[in-house]
Amino acid sequence: MNPSPPVSLWPDPEALGPLTDLYQxxxxxxxxxxxxxxxxxxxxxxxxxxxxxxxxxxxxxxEQAIGDLARLAFSGDQIDELRAWPAFRSLPAEFFEPxxxxxxxxxxxxxxxxxxxxxxxxxxxxxxxxxxAQWVETFLLASLGYPTLVASKAARIVLAAAGKxxxxxxxxxxHGPQAGMLAARSAYLAGFAATSHVEAARRLNIPCVGxxxxxxxxxxxxxxEAFEAYARVFPDSTTLLVDTYDTLxxxxxxxxxxxxxxxIRIDSGDVADLxxxxxxxxxxxxxxxxxILASGDLExxxxxxxxxxxxxxxxxxxxxxxxTSRDAPALSMVYKLVELEGRGVYKLAPGKKTYPAAKQVxxxxxxxxxxxxxxxxxxxxxPPNRGEPLLVPILKDGRPVAPQxxxxxxxxxxxxxLAALPEPLKQLETDYEYPVAYSDLxxxxxxxxxxx
Amino acid sequence: MNPSPPVSLWPDPEALGPLTDLYQxxxxxxxxxxxxxxxxxxxxxxxxxxxxxxxxxxxxxxEQAIGDLARLAFSGDQIDELRAWPAFRSLPAEFFEPxxxxxxxxxxxxxxxxxxxxxxxxxxxxxxxxxxAQWVETFLLASLGYPTLVASKAARIVLAAAGKxxxxxxxxxxHGPQAGMLAARSAYLAGFAATSHVEAARRLNIPCVGxxxxxxxxxxxxxxEAFEAYARVFPDSTTLLVDTYDTLxxxxxxxxxxxxxxxIRIDSGDVADLxxxxxxxxxxxxxxxxxILASGDLExxxxxxxxxxxxxxxxxxxxxxxxTSRDAPALSMVYKLVELEGRGVYKLAPGKKTYPAAKQVxxxxxxxxxxxxxxxxxxxxxPPNRGEPLLVPILKDGRPVAPQxxxxxxxxxxxxxLAALPEPLKQLETDYEYPVAYSDLxxxxxxxxxxx
Numbered sequence: 001m002n003p004s005p006p007v008s009l010w011p012d013p014e015a016l017g018p019l020t021d022l023y024q025x026x027x028x029x030x031x032x033x034x035x036x037x038x039x040x041x042x043x044x045x046x047x048x049x050x051x052x053x054x055x056x057x058x059x060x061x062x063e064q065a066i067g068d069l070a071r072l073a074f075s076g077d078q079i080d081e082l083r084a085w086p087a088f089r090s091l092p093a094e095f096f097e098p099x100x101x102x103x104x105x106x107x108x109x110x111x112x113x114x115x116x117x118x119x120x121x122x123x124x125x126x127x128x129x130x131x132x133a134q135w136v137e138t139f140l141l142a143s144l145g146y147p148t149l150v151a152s153k154a155a156r157i158v159l160a161a162a163g164k165x166x167x168x169x170x171x172x173x174x175h176g177p178q179a180g181m182l183a184a185r186s187a188y189l190a191g192f193a194a195t196s197h198v199e200a201a202r203r204l205n206i207p208c209v210g211x212x213x214x215x216x217x218x219x220x221x222x223x224x225e226a227f228e229a230y231a232r233v234f235p236d237s238t239t240l241l242v243d244t245y246d247t248l249x250x251x252x253x254x255x256x257x258x259x260x261x262x263x264i265r266i267d268s269g270d271v272a273d274l275x276x277x278x279x280x281x282x283x284x285x286x287x288x289x290x291x292i293l294a295s296g297d298l299e300x301x302x303x304x305x306x307x308x309x310x311x312x313x314x315x316x317x318x319x320x321x322x323x324t325s326r327d328a329p330a331l332s333m334v335y336k337l338v339e340l341e342g343r344g345v346y347k348l349a350p351g352k353k354t355y356p357a358a359k360q361v362x363x364x365x366x367x368x369x370x371x372x373x374x375x376x377x378x379x380x381x382x383p384p385n386r387g388e389p390l391l392v393p394i395l396k397d398g399r400p401v402a403p404q405x406x407x408x409x410x411x412x413x414x415x416x417x418l419a420a421l422p423e424p425l426k427q428l429e430t431d432y433e434y435p436v437a438y439s440d441l442x443x444x445x446x447x448x449x450x451x452x
Numbered sequence: 453m454n455p456s457p458p459v460s461l462w463p464d465p466e467a468l469g470p471l472t473d474l475y476q477x478x479x480x481x482x483x484x485x486x487x488x489x490x491x492x493x494x495x496x497x498x499x500x501x502x503x504x505x506x507x508x509x510x511x512x513x514x515e516q517a518i519g520d521l522a523r524l525a526f527s528g529d530q531i532d533e534l535r536a537w538p539a540f541r542s543l544p545a546e547f548f549e550p551x552x553x554x555x556x557x558x559x560x561x562x563x564x565x566x567x568x569x570x571x572x573x574x575x576x577x578x579x580x581x582x583x584x585a586q587w588v589e590t591f592l593l594a595s596l597g598y599p600t601l602v603a604s605k606a607a608r609i610v611l612a613a614a615g616k617x618x619x620x621x622x623x624x625x626x627h628g629p630q631a632g633m634l635a636a637r638s639a640y641l642a643g644f645a646a647t648s649h650v651e652a653a654r655r656l657n658i659p660c661v662g663x664x665x666x667x668x669x670x671x672x673x674x675x676x677e678a679f680e681a682y683a684r685v686f687p688d689s690t691t692l693l694v695d696t697y698d699t700l701x702x703x704x705x706x707x708x709x710x711x712x713x714x715x716i717r718i719d720s721g722d723v724a725d726l727x728x729x730x731x732x733x734x735x736x737x738x739x740x741x742x743x744i745l746a747s748g749d750l751e752x753x754x755x756x757x758x759x760x761x762x763x764x765x766x767x768x769x770x771x772x773x774x775x776t777s778r779d780a781p782a783l784s785m786v787y788k789l790v791e792l793e794g795r796g797v798y799k800l801a802p803g804k805k806t807y808p809a810a811k812q813v814x815x816x817x818x819x820x821x822x823x824x825x826x827x828x829x830x831x832x833x834x835p836p837n838r839g840e841p842l843l844v845p846i847l848k849d850g851r852p853v854a855p856q857x858x859x860x861x862x863x864x865x866x867x868x869x870l871a872a873l874p875e876p877l878k879q880l881e882t883d884y885e886y887p888v889a890y891s892d893l894x895x896x897x898x899x900x901x902x903x904x
Contacts, residue, residue, distance in 0.1 A: 004858075006515045007519070007656060008655070010465040019632070019650070021621070022648050022650050022653075022661060023648065024662075027665065030681065030686070034681045041667075063458045063459060064458060064461050066458055078654065085660065134665075139629060141624035141625070142623055142628060142629045142631075142632055145624070171471070171472070173782055175601075175634075176634045177591060177594045178463070182628045198470040198471070198472055199463060199468075199471045202533055202534070203461060209474060210477075212478070212482075213476075215788070215789040218797045218798075219491070219493070219582060233542065233543070237538075321782075329776040330625055330776040337666075340671055346670075407459075
């Protein structure tokens with residue numbers, strides 16, 4: 001038995017340097033040893049393929065990724081421990097000393113958060129000395145992939161909810177405590193009205209919601225006592241959870257309660273059917289102002305059905321399906337070397353083709369304001385006649401080039417982007433594939449490298 | 453534009469108190485206001501249903517959950533901010549003052565990590581003053597669910613790999629940077645040989661592996677230069693990635709290299725087929741000692757096929773499928789009130805029945821050492837004639853009751869547990885449902901409460 005205290009798996013935000021794959025460090029050492037540490041490399045983040053059930057993605061996570069990137073560092077303890085590892089025993093001490101003061105000093109361009117993006121598009125472009133650019137790969141992907149997954153899922157839910165307010169309830173089912181924080185932000189960014197996550201709401205300054213769980217009702221002798229007791233303490237914002245025993249009985253009880261009440265919540269069963277019954281009961285008791293909220297493993301196809309059938313539900317709490325992106329929990333987001341010392345670099349592994357050269361992505365918008373098509377082109381070729389560039393500068397020499405948008409601004413951008421989607425992409429199911437093309441120059445360059 | 457620095461979503465490990473749903477705090481306030489804060493409650497963590505493709509789970513995450521639980525606290529800043537929130541405006545200051553010194557002071561019993569568990573079984577039992585027990589719900593579930601998901605997926609992969617070593621490569625695809633750390637631990641616990649995650653390996657003192665990515669190969673003029681340069685720097689541990697351009701050409705190059713080499717890695721294409729070709733080439737060049745590693749979106753059904761067809765693969769790198777538990781990314785893990793001041797409590801919501809009373813789980817093992825069946829019984833009823841109790845005391849009054857097992861001990865326990873699985877549960881697909889029964893006393897109590 002080990003008498004030592006439990007190992008914490010909370011990283012120190014000031015020492016996130018080793019949150020990376022070992023091969024990033026062995027390669028970095030290899031570049032130093034081979035005199036290549038000063039070479040300038042450009043890597044690009046993109047998504048290889050859209051996951052199942054997704055016809056677009058909402059890019060998210062950049063603010064935290066960049067914030068952490070700018071302070072990515074190794075602590076002295078970390079370096080002392082690492083150099084004793086078998087993997088590094090063939091390395092001279094000279095490799096480890098520079099790690100002590102290592103910071104990311106590269107340039108970063110990126111598509112702003114809240115932007116609708118597609119497979120194959122450069123989302124982030126990193127230009128830095130080769131070992132630095134390599135070092136940050138794992139951390140960047142880990143920081144951007146999940147927020148993008150959740151924002152993309154949230155956008156589908158927002159479209160399906162057709163204007164009804166959405167509440168993010170997933171903290172307990174996210175992949176660990178930090179994921180819950182990231183999910184709350186992505187959900188809000190994509191149009192959710194609020195989160196139940198207290199610390200996420202506090203950090204992000206976003207609305208926080210929540211009233212009672214089943215345990216509250218169970219903690220009293222009767223459901224009536226539970227409801228009355230809650231209304232006494234929180235007269236302004238009472239939402240009564242009515243399905244602990246028998247849902248419609250719970251609604252009847254709530255309807256006859258002599259207490260202020262804002263809403264009831266139904267968390268199980270056929271929520272559309274129960275909502276209809278609840279609406280009738282509430283209305284019959286003169287409680288037409290009392291809203292009906294639904295929760296319990298809800299997702300976008302269910303919501304679309306509620307919308308289509310006019311279920312009298314006034315808002316939705318969404319948890320597990322959103323925060324795990326259950327129908328598509330992984331994103332083929334990659335970070336690929338595209339240029340080294342100004343020379344285009346490519347890759348041919350089956351299913352993993354990569355276009356060479358630093359890129360810009362241009363979006364063409366029609367006269368109706370809807371997105372028409374995107375074009376990826378070399379960053380240094382003349383821009384096309386039509387189309388706005390999506391990538392903007394974020395860091396220069398590791399330092400912010402301009403103030404970044406606030407979360408409210410990102411949220412507004414996302415709303416504008418969803419409004420500008422081509423009509424088929426607003427449907428939950430579609431065969432429509434948004435056109436993303438590569439410039440003639442890029443195609444020619446790829447062809448030239450391939451046949452070489 | 454907001455000129456403020458990026459918001460960090462890394463929590464302070466010393467102020468994890470608000471990593472919870474708002475309703476936990478409103479309910480806590482409600483219990484104080486109603487004079488119920490001193491009532492003793494027992495909540496139990498269990499999984500309602502096994503997810504798709506899982507016939508058992510491996511319980512994991514307890515060490516970190518308990519470590520964090522013991523120091524769960526609010527900072528002064530957090531409290532000052534929260535009390536200004538609209539949700540709390542009807543509350544008196546008296547509710548907030550005790551938060552400043554609030555610590556979890558309850559009792560915890562739990563099934564040890566690495567144990568094979570099933571749906572409906574009490575995994576953790578928390579007995580504490582009602583508001584405290586409520587407060588910790590979200591955090592406990594967020595801390596236990598994901599590690600259990602990954603350990604359970606990892607166990608399937610371990611069974612399918614049939615003794616071949618497994619390497620956890622998923623840091624970039626986990627749901628945020630912390631999830632990658634948690635995944636590395638769960639994978640090792642369940643029998644993986646190593647991780648590529650540097651910080652996870654350092655914290656947990658587990659083997660770390662990794663050599664080169666495609667970018668290494670691309671960074672040199674030719675594949676040959678890339679291979680030779682790597683072997684010069686790391687003569688002891690060279691694993692060459694051979695699929696950047698043409699896999700078998702890459703293997704031929706590696707086979708003819710005048711450099712020490714431990715292994716080659718194939719990361720794309722039909723890896724079984726390519727491994728056969730690679731084995732032939734390596735053997736023909738007198739490199740029978742060079743191992744073949746495979747990676748690239750591998751999961752247990754693929755591994756089982758490699759095992760069944762004797763593919764000449766010596767080890768596997770597993771990432772995305774493992775760390776997102778892609779085929780089953782969510783667990784219906786819940787935390788339910790079962791007892792209040794010694795009185796059994798239940799819940800009837802459709803599909804969400806909860807058995808009352810604090811429980812112990814007993815496992816019966818056959819003469820062949822295999823698990824036969826489990827029995828959930830009241831913790832205070834006489835134990836059954838056969839069966840070992842699974843839940844052990846962890847915290848008493850918020851303090852550890854005994855040294856907890858080390859990660860190596862947990863890993864050994866998991867290996868022993870997997871060896872003791874009934875034969876059908878060692879198959880990736882099975883209709884066999886492991887028998888979990890409730891004691892006569894529990895069934896009678898549930899019946900009595902239901903008909904009341």
